[in-house]
Amino acid sequence: MNKSEGIHFYVNIKNLDEIIQGEEEANDEVKRSIHRLHTFFAGITKAVKHFNGEIEKFTHGRVHVYIEKLDDENDEQYKLRAKRLILSCFTFCYDVFNELGVYSRYTKFKLQGGADYGEYYKYEIEDLDEFTTIGGVANIAAKITNFAFSGYIYITEEAYDFIPDSEQDNFTKLDDDELQEIHERLKGSPSIYKAKYTSLTMDDVIKNLMDDLEEYCKDIADVKLDEIKFESATSKN
Structure with missing residues (x-):
């Protein structure tokens, strides 16, 4: 078990249950939803890996990502990389995935997203080529994700300090009324900030990645349902 620190980020398909229920009621099956999830997770995985993030696990429509500082990286470079990763996940969903022609009728x-920064432990699972993380930082990120509006990222004050200075003004602090329900679920009553993904700065690095993801996901979306292989948990290497 190794101690580490970094940003834990969750991104969740807020309306997935509604989509699955609607398809099941209409068609008595959920093949289309499974096909879409396969394409979505493939694209998200590629975006996260592009910015050297790690995916710990997929749960239902939720992806758990953590972002550690690289050995050759200063604080400003780390902040920029983390912001690009987070923004890329949202931009991929809304500007690429949702616009794929094969899914246009759906x-x-x-x-929705949530992020926290802090210390945690990385734990290798014996006899398996997998690991998990242990610590409150992931738990807090997961909980505040559940409260985020569609298209919004909620972050703690600790994560706010690891957002590029040029982006901090795009985040607004939640007021007492907005925080009341969140604080009922969290210990310590932390300050929370929110931003709509479209308020964050798009740059050429993200734009070029979106072009690549569009072509990549067009191929993925052509895969037949019986050929789908879902992404697994992160390996130790």
Whole structure:
């Protein structure tokens, strides 16, 4: 078990249950939803890996990502990389995935996100080529994700300090009324900030990645249902 620190980020398909229920009621099956999830997770995985993030696990429509500082990276470079990763997940969903022609007739995915920064432990699972993380930072990120509006990222004050200075003004602090329900679920009554993904700065690095993801996901979306292989948990290497 190794101690580490970094940003834990969750991104969740807010309306997935509604989509699955609607398809099941209409068709008595959920093949289309499974096909869409396969394409979505493939694209998200590629975006996260592009910015050297790690995916710990997929749970239902939720992806748990953590972002550690690289050995050759200063604080400003780390902040920029983390912001690009987070923004890329949202931009991929709304501007690429939801606009794929093969899915144009279906209800669009709506994303919500949450992030915290802090210390945690990385734990290797014996006899398996997998690991998990242990610590409150992931738990806090997961909980505040559940409260985020569609298209919004909620972050703690600790994560706010690891957002590029040029982006901090795009985040607004939640007021007492907005915080009341969140604080009922969290210990310590932390300050929470929110931003709509479209208020964050898009740059050429993200734009070029979106072009690549569009072509990549067009191929993925052509895969037949019986050929789908879902992404697994992160390996130790």
